[in-house]
Amino acid sequence: xxxxxxxxxxxxxxxxxxxxxxxxxxxxxxxxxxxxxxxxxxxxxxxxxxxxxxxxxxxxxxxxxxxxxxxxxxxxxxxxxxxxxxxxxxxxxxxxxxxxxxxxxxxxxxxxxxxxxxxxxxxxxxxxxxxxxxxxxxxxxxxxxxxxxxxxxxxxxxxxxxxxxxxxxxxxxxxxxxxxxxxxxxxxxxxxxxxxxxxxxxxxxxxxxxxxxxxxxxxxxxxxxxxxxxxxxxxxxxxxxxxxxxxxxxxxxxxxxxxxxxxxxxxxxxxxxxxxxxxxxxxxxxxxxxxxxxxxxxxxxxxxxxxxxxxxxxxxxxxxxxxxxxxxxxxxxxxxxxxxxxxxxxxxxxxxxxxxxxxxxxxxxxxxxxxxxxxxxxxxxxxxxxxxxxxxxxxxxxxxxxxxxxxxxxxxxxxxxxxxxxxxxxxxxxxxxxxxxxxxxxxxxxxxxxxxxxxxxxxxxxxxxxxxxxxxxxxxxxxxxxxxxxxxxxxxxxxxxxxxxxxxxxxxxxxxxxxxxxxxxxxxxxxxxxxxxxxxxxxxxxxxxxxxxxxxxxxxxxxxxxxxxxxxxxxxxxxxxxxxxxxxxxxxxxxxxxxxxxxxxxxxxxxxxxxxxxxxxxxxxxxxxxxxxxxxxxxxxxxxxxxxxxxxxxxxxxx
Amino acid sequence: xxxxxxxxxxxxxxxxxxxxxxxxxxxxxxxxxxxxxxxxxxxxxxxxxxxxxxxxxxxxxxxxxxxxxxxxxxx
Numbered sequence: 137x138x139x140x141x142x143x144x145x146x147x148x149x150x151x152x153x154x155x156x157x158x159x160x161x162x163x164x165x166x167x168x169x170x171x172x173x174x175x176x177x178x179x180x181x182x183x184x185x186x187x188x189x190x191x192x193x194x195x196x197x198x199x200x201x202x203x204x205x206x207x208x209x210x211x212x213x214x215x216x217x218x219x220x221x222x223x224x225x226x227x228x229x230x231x232x233x234x235x236x237x238x239x240x241x242x243x244x245x246x247x248x249x250x251x252x253x254x255x256x257x258x259x260x261x262x263x264x265x266x267x268x269x270x271x272x273x274x275x276x277x278x279x280x281x282x283x284x285x286x287x288x289x290x291x292x293x294x295x296x297x298x299x300x301x302x303x304x305x306x307x308x309x310x311x312x313x314x315x316x317x318x319x320x321x322x323x324x325x326x327x328x329x330x331x332x333x334x335x336x337x338x339x340x341x342x343x344x345x346x347x348x349x350x351x352x353x354x355x356x357x358x359x360x361x362x363x364x365x366x367x368x369x370x371x372x373x374x375x376x377x378x379x380x381x382x383x384x385x386x387x388x389x390x391x392x393x394x395x396x397x398x399x400x401x402x403x404x405x406x407x408x409x410x411x412x413x414x415x416x417x418x419x420x421x422x423x424x425x426x427x428x429x430x431x432x433x434x435x436x437x438x439x440x441x442x443x444x445x446x447x448x449x450x451x452x453x454x455x456x457x458x459x460x461x462x463x464x465x466x467x468x469x470x471x472x473x474x475x476x477x478x479x480x481x482x483x484x485x486x487x488x489x490x491x492x493x494x495x496x497x498x499x500x501x502x503x504x505x506x507x508x509x510x511x512x513x514x515x516x517x518x519x520x521x522x523x524x525x526x527x528x529x530x531x532x533x534x535x536x537x538x539x540x541x542x543x544x545x546x547x548x549x550x551x552x553x554x555x556x557x558x559x560x561x562x563x564x565x566x567x568x569x570x571x572x573x574x575x576x577x578x579x580x581x582x583x584x585x586x587x588x589x590x591x592x593x594x595x596x597x598x599x600x601x602x603x604x605x606x607x608x609x610x611x612x613x614x615x616x617x618x619x620x621x622x623x624x625x626x627x628x629x630x631x632x633x634x635x636x637x638x639x640x641x642x643x644x645x646x647x648x649x650x651x652x653x654x655x656x657x658x659x660x661x662x663x664x665x666x667x668x669x670x671x672x673x674x675x676x677x678x679x680x681x682x683x684x685x686x687x688x689x690x691x692x693x694x695x696x697x698x699x700x701x702x703x704x705x706x707x708x709x710x711x712x713x714x715x716x717x718x719x720x721x722x723x724x725x726x727x728x729x730x731x732x733x734x735x736x737x738x739x740x741x742x743x744x745x746x747x748x749x750x751x752x753x754x755x756x757x758x759x760x761x762x763x764x765x766x767x768x769x770x771x772x773x774x775x776x777x778x779x780x781x782x783x784x785x786x787x788x789x790x791x
Numbered sequence: 792x793x794x795x796x797x798x799x800x801x802x803x804x805x806x807x808x809x810x811x812x813x814x815x816x817x818x819x820x821x822x823x824x825x826x827x828x829x830x831x832x833x834x835x836x837x838x839x840x841x842x843x844x845x846x847x848x849x850x851x852x853x854x855x856x857x858x859x860x861x862x863x864x865x866x
Contacts, residue, residue, distance in 0.1 A: 206836045211829065286833060289840040328811065363841035694856075 186329050194320035195283045196304050197350040199297060199311075201359040202392075202573060206288050208297055208311070208404075210304070210320070214266035214279040216257040220248045222276030229274055233257060236268040259302060260284045283320065285311075291403040293362050295417040296355075296396050296518070296571060299404035308407075308415060310353065310571065313519050317351040317575055317584075351575040351583055356392035361385055364694045365395040369669070372687040373399045377675030382419045382550045383691070386666045388558035388657060390588045391567035393516075394665065420521045423547040424670075427635025428467075428484045428617075428680065429655040430543030433556055434493050435477055436603045437504030440595045443495045446602060449474040450488045457487040460534040464490060467634065468679070481606045482616045484632060486542040493541030498529035501540070507594050508556040509566065510548050516569045517586075524548045543635055544645065554668045556594075557655050560607075561629070561663035564600035565741055565765075566591040590741045593765065597743070604629045608660045620685035621654055623692055629663075630656020630688065632680035637673070649673050654684035658692055667691060738773030739766040739785055747785060762787035 170178065199208040216237065223229050230244040237258045247255045258265070259282065266279055285300045298309020306315035369383045378399075385395040398418045402410040416422070438444045455471030457464045464487055466472060472485055480488030493501050506512065511526025525547035532540065539545045551569055559566035568589040575584040595603075607629035610618040617632045633653040639646040653670040657663040669687045677683035737754070739747050743765060751758050761784070768786040837843070848854040 205839075206833070209829075209833055209836075211833065212826065286837075288833065288836040289842060292840065292842065328815075360841060363845070367845070697862075 196320050197318040197352045199353045201357050205359050208287050210283040210285050212281045213260050213284045215259040215282045219276045287404045291401040294402045294404045295398045299407040320350040354573045356573050358394050362395040366397045368691050369399050376677050376683050378671040379673040382670045384554045384668045386554050388561035388663050388666045391569045393571045419550040423524045425635040426543040426548045427633035429631045429633035431489045433508050434541050436595050438492045438496045440599045450491045452487045459538045462535045478606045482609050484617045490538035490541045502529040514555050558666040559594045560600050560603050561657040563597040564595040566594050617681040621688045627660035628658045629660040634680045652680040652683045654688040736771050739769050742766050757782045759784045
């Protein structure tokens with residue numbers, strides 16, 4: 137090899153070496169850049185390509201009755217939508233869809249021909265229909281999951297539950313009131329996705345992630361009582377040829393509404409089939425003249441103020457009493473002479489009631505009527521409550537004053553009358569009515585609990601006791617107007633009512649159109665339930681004692697028969713196969729009836745005498761601050777009593 | 792030796808991927824069962840609704856509410 141050839145070889149080797157060295161450095165640099173410098177950005181990009189995040193709308197919370205029975209529940213169902221731009225032959229696709237979904241072909245063609253990239257074909261279809269669509273496998277036709285609301289008992293408590301719209305938004309009733317708690321939130325689910333679009337499990341960050349949670353609602357309603365009430369109300373409406381009716385059952389000691397029914401009823405699942413008038417919860421939204429069921433409140437006010445004596449006699453003017461330019465008569469043309477307060481209520485004397493009111497005076501009557509809650513919303517946890525109409529006493533004429541005394545010329549709601557009567561049943565203490573006991577999350581954990589709220593003391597326990605005794609006479613005496621509400625072995629206190637409806641066309645009270653009602657509670661000695669039954673414009677049996685009192689009796693009897701062991705069943709029973717934490721109504725009545733001596737009783741709302749009586753039974757040492765009614769206590773009610781048998785109670789006269 | 796280690800590594804990865812597909816299928820199956828279960832529970836509630844039970848007792852079994860004289864209250 138010549139020297140020149142050797143040099144040439146060396147040059148070539150060096151050139152190749154340099155070339156490969158540069159290449160190696162370039163590769164290493166690139167690898168460094170990709171692996172080290174851009175690592176995070178590229179990793180995120182790769183993950184994005186093979187990860188799929190699905191946003192799923194969670195189901196709306198369930199609504200349970202007090203015993204854990206489902207009243208409303210949501211399930212995910214399929215909705216069908218189309219991307220018209222992907223569909224070539226609109227006609228043939230429409231024919232296939234029409235037969236699978238039972239829709240009109242023309243309607244589907246119209247939807248598809250709009251040319252947008254998205255249109256709904258059918259929402260919330262049945263599982264069979266969704267299977268049919270999957271089998272058809274048409275390009276441009278897709279299924280999407282959406283929650284659908286079901287009401288398990290059809291129309292049961294429909295007015296109370298309300299309904300939801302197509303987008304699962306509560307539109308009425310409890311669905312509207314508690315929408316923010318019930319409404320499901322969206323849930324993120326991440327999945328791996330391969331080149332063919334098949335899903336696979338991702339080790340990192342796989343599965344679902346809850347963004348928030350929806351709550352279930354526990355009502356105070358007992359679906360069994362609700363059913364009894366609805367059936368009997370419907371029967372009574374049909375028998376009397378009434379336009380409609382209202383019935384409410386309330387626990388006077390806790391304010392819990394056990395049943396609330398309006399007739400005609402409606403099925404919330406197909407709410408659009410009913411008019412807005414039929415969907416309205418008339419028990420809270422409609423105002424009416426209460427009629428004679430108003431009299432006990434007038435008598436209670438007079439007794440409380442001490443303007444009348446317990447056994448005072450009132451001259452009922454032999455059935456004709458001149459007030460201003462009008463003559464007031466008794467119902468059914470009855471004529472009474474001297475009547476006691478008890479007899480005024482027993483015979484439902486209009487003149488007697490007017491005379492009691494006159495003794496009380498306009499101002500004081502107005503004050504008491506307001507204290508009983510008339511003319512003010514009860515603040516029940518339902519939307520659309522009316523306040524009723526209670527004019528100021530300055531605007532009352534003498535005739536107005538007399539007629540208001542027997543419940544004509546005031547406008548009240550059904551829930552107001554039940555709440556006011558419950559106050560009398562509850563020894564004069566008014567409790568706010570409520571329909572929701574609590575909120576639980578999907579694991580059964582209690583999120584919120586609604587305990588009874590004391591509105592205030594309306595009358596003294598003595599007055600309440602006297603009125604109860606009068607009202608027991610209305611039912612138990614053979615000549616009482618409410619004798620048709622009598623129940624064997626159970627003392628019932630109640631009052632009948634028949635009010636004339638105002639004829640807006642003629643501008644006077646109609647003599648033909650009436651509203652009949654019965655408002656009462658039982659057992660009189662320890663009231664467990666207050667019940668109102670009201671029938672609107674009955675064509676037959678046009679008196680409260682004839683039409684409404686028997687309905688009260690049947691409802692009460694059936695409730696008593698069914699719950700003969702314990703009328704006011706309290707415990708929230710665990711639903712089969714579902715674990716609920718117990719949501720107890722830790723209200724006054726629970727603790728009053730509570731026999732569990734290991735926990736601190738609830739003294740709130742009680743008088744000094746009641747507190748001392750209970751404390752003595754349990755050997756509790758008390759420290760009482762202030763006077764009047766217990767408003768606060770320490771330790772709190774329900775807390776376990778250890779060795780320290782001591783309780784501090786703060787009293788307030790403003791109760 | 793290096794080749795053997797490499798092959799074991801690849802084999803492990805293939806296995807993991809296959810199992811991930813399996814898990815995805817099983818999760819899908821579970822979700823379907825959960826949905827079916829809740830639908831069946833709902834059906835039970837609907838079948839147990841007081842209105843339906845009463846209609847069944849009345850129409851199919853010929854039952855009725857007791858008449859006045861059929862109820863004897865023992866004091």
